[in-house]
Every structure is written in structure tokens, then in C-alpha cells.
Amino acid sequence: MPSVKIPRKSTDTDMTPFVDIAFLILSFFIMATKFKPPAPVEITTPNSVSTDKLPENDAIMVELDKEGRVFFTMMATGTEGAEAKRSVIENLNKTRNLGLTDAEMKNFINNVGIGVPFAQLKSFLAMPAEQQKGVRQPGIPVRDSANNELYYWVRDAYAAFAGKKINYLIKGDNASVYPDFKRVLEAFTKNDIYKFQLVTTPEEAPVGSELYRERTTGGGKPAAN
Amino acid sequence: MASIDSGGGDSGHKKGPGVKKAKKLSTRVDMTPMVDLGFLLITFFIFTATMSSPAAMQLFMPKDTDKKEELNKAKESGALTVLLGKGNQVYYYEGQLAPDASNFKTSSFDPETGIRSVIMRKKKTVADVEDMVVVIKPNEEATYKNTVDMLDEMTINKVKRFALVDITPQENELVLVTQQAGGIK
Numbered sequence: 308m309p310s311v312k313i314p315r316k317s318t319d320t321d322m323t324p325f326v327d328i329a330f331l332i333l334s335f336f337i338m339a340t341k342f343k344p345p346a347p348v349e350i351t352t353p354n355s356v357s358t359d360k361l362p363e364n365d366a367i368m369v370e371l372d373k374e375g376r377v378f379f380t381m382m383a384t385g386t387e388g389a390e391a392k393r394s395v396i397e398n399l400n401k402t403r404n405l406g407l408t409d410a411e412m413k414n415f416i417n418n419v420g421i422g423v424p425f426a427q428l429k430s431f432l433a434m435p436a437e438q439q440k441g442v443r444q445p446g447i448p449v450r451d452s453a454n455n456e457l458y459y460w461v462r463d464a465y466a467a468f469a470g471k472k473i474n475y476l477i478k479g480d481n482a483s484v485y486p487d488f489k490r491v492l493e494a495f496t497k498n499d500i501y502k503f504q505l506v507t508t509p510e511e512a513p514v515g516s517e518l519y520r521e522r523t524t525g526g527g528k529p530a531a532n
Numbered sequence: 533m534a535s536i537d538s539g540g541g542d543s544g545h546k547k548g549p550g551v552k553k554a555k556k557l558s559t560r561v562d563m564t565p566m567v568d569l570g571f572l573l574i575t576f577f578i579f580t581a582t583m584s585s586p587a588a589m590q591l592f593m594p595k596d597t598d599k600k601e602e603l604n605k606a607k608e609s610g611a612l613t614v615l616l617g618k619g620n621q622v623y624y625y626e627g628q629l630a631p632d633a634s635n636f637k638t639s640s641f642d643p644e645t646g647i648r649s650v651i652m653r654k655k656k657t658v659a660d661v662e663d664m665v666v667v668i669k670p671n672e673e674a675t676y677k678n679t680v681d682m683l684d685e686m687t688i689n690k691v692k693r694f695a696l697v698d699i700t701p702q703e704n705e706l707v708l709v710t711q712q713a714g715g716i717k
Contacts (some may be wrong), residue, residue: 329567329571329574333570336574339581352586353676353680354681355680356687356688357587357589357684357687358587359589359590361587451575457661463638479673482674483675484672485670485672485674488676496593502590502591503590504589506587507586507590507684509586512688516538516688517689517690518690519688532607
């Protein structure tokens, strides 16, 4: 009997297009990725229809988490930024008698966010940076209006950035309560700072609203805030 | 799969003695490790990517002043006071608060029937849009989210004049009573 020969097909597939796409996606992600700056706490920001870009430099950021803890961060880079930070910590060291050493002040300059009362600042800054991350910071005291420590931070930071236009960012958590937010604002208004930028997650303007109509008809005018 | 196909092919025909045949090497390269690495990197970048960058919302606060004459006056007809309480509840009244609190109403953040419709209606009924002022008063239990949402409503509805003000004890009392009556926790 003649046997029927089944032609053997190769199992090899040409993966070239597949690989092409894979690397295309890869290059896209490499380009599009911006690494998250290390944040002292996890904060879920509320949504807003605002489209303004967040400034990244020459800014003071105050974070407010859901437990009402307040963190202070100076967003400044380069030698100028380091100098501004140095002048802040030196000034605070003098006016508040913190007794910080040079090494501890340097630690502050390299640090991201501060969330401890002045009384604990020395012991906090004495820790190596790696250890600081593991420590649970109690937050800068703001609740007592007579001893709103954030006020001093803002005052000295404002002085350190003197002559520059700086942005004041407030990043609050969805679940934090209004009184805490108010006290953060107080720390600024006492320093005669009245202009803030709230950090929010962008969302679309709701359908049917005036803003939506303006944006869809393409008035070209940015939304007035 | 994408594998090398090296070797083979050199044991073909004989050309005769003395003719040396160059060894034919395959040009195919095994791409598997490269692809592996590629996908590893893709996964890494997908996980670390922060797609939506945060946006900044402008907020201007008024200067603190104790002097009565420095305070901004608002026309009663154009005033809308919004009170924020706990449980995402919104309360509002137009003009002055009536002594018997008859104009004190409850609303919500509902996109259709909530406070947005109130603001839109107010904007339509007010004689002069320039006179419209929205006063936002969150109480002690209002969340930051609600406060920002309310400020956002101002942008959405293009209300030019609005203020973030402390709640008065009388208003707070009304909010608390209404909350209790409504069983809002």
C-alpha cells in the first residue's frame, strides 16, 4: 500500500513583526516614563477640571495626608536650590535653637520631605537617609494655632527664595478634613501669601456645563480660574 | 521559534577533488534572549509609568482683615451660600439666612440634581451675573475633597466671584440638626 506522505510543516514562526512592535512599545514607555519623586506619604488627590501644569521647580509643597499629618517639602534643584535649603535650615537652627550639626543640615538638604516637629528634628536628621524612610513621621504640628510650626517653615522658605517667583503647592488627601486644610492655609496667609496651587488629578469637564461648552466649541481661551 | 539554523548545508554536492568549499554560515540569530529582555523592560516601564501627571488648581485667599469696611460687600440678591457637612452633603441658602431657616435647603454632589443645578439656576435667575457671589463654608467635618470639589464647581460653572469662608455657629447648628434629622453619619 502506498503510504500517504503528510508534508511536515515547520513550527517556526517569523517573530520579526512581533519583536518590532514589542520594541516600539518599549521605546514609547521609556520616553513617556517620568519617575515618581519619592513622596513621604501616599496621598490620593481629589479631581478637578483644571488643566494647568504643575510647576516642578522653585516651589514649596505642603502635603496633608488623611490622618492630618503635615509634610513640608522644598522643591528646588541645582546649587541654587541647595543653597536655598541650606539657608532655611541654618535660619531655623538659629531661631529655634535646634543645635543641628553640619552633617545633619546636609542631611536636610538631601532630604525630600520633613514631617516632624522641631523638637524631633535633630534626632530625625541624625538618622541616615535610608533609615528615615522607615520612620513614621508624626507630621509638622499645625493644629495649635499659637504654635503653628508650619508658619516658621514657610516664613524661612519664603525668605530663602527671596526675589524669585515661587509656587505654593498644597497636596491634600481626599479624606483629610477641612479644618486641617484651613490650618495649612493659615500658615501661609499669616506670611502674607494668598496664592496657592492645589495639586489635583485632572478630569474632564462634565457634559452640559458651561465649561464643557466652552471647551468643546474651542473658544481657544483657557479656563479662567 | 526564532532559532539559529547553523550547520548543515555543507554536506551537499561534491565538486570534485581539490575544490574547497567555503563553509556556509547561517545569518539567522537566536533572538529569544533579546525578546525576553525586551519584554522584561516593557513590564518594568509599564509598572513604573505615571501616566496622568497632576494638575494645579489655582486658589486665591482673601487677606485676613478685622476691619468691617475692608470686607467685600455682596449684594443679597446675588449671594448663594453653600455649606459643606459630612457624608458628602451640601446645604445652601440664597441671600440672607431667614430667621426661621425656611430658605435653608439640602443638596448633594450629584451631577444632575446636585449643587451644580442650583448654581446654574441661580446664575440664570440673577439680574446681573456680575453680582453673583458664591460663599463656600465647610464645617469642621467637611472633607478636603468636598472643598476642592466645590471650588471646582466654581470653575465648571464659571462663577467669577467666590470665597472660602468660615462657617458661623448658627449655620453650623443648622447643618448638624439637618444631618441628625436625615440620619447622615
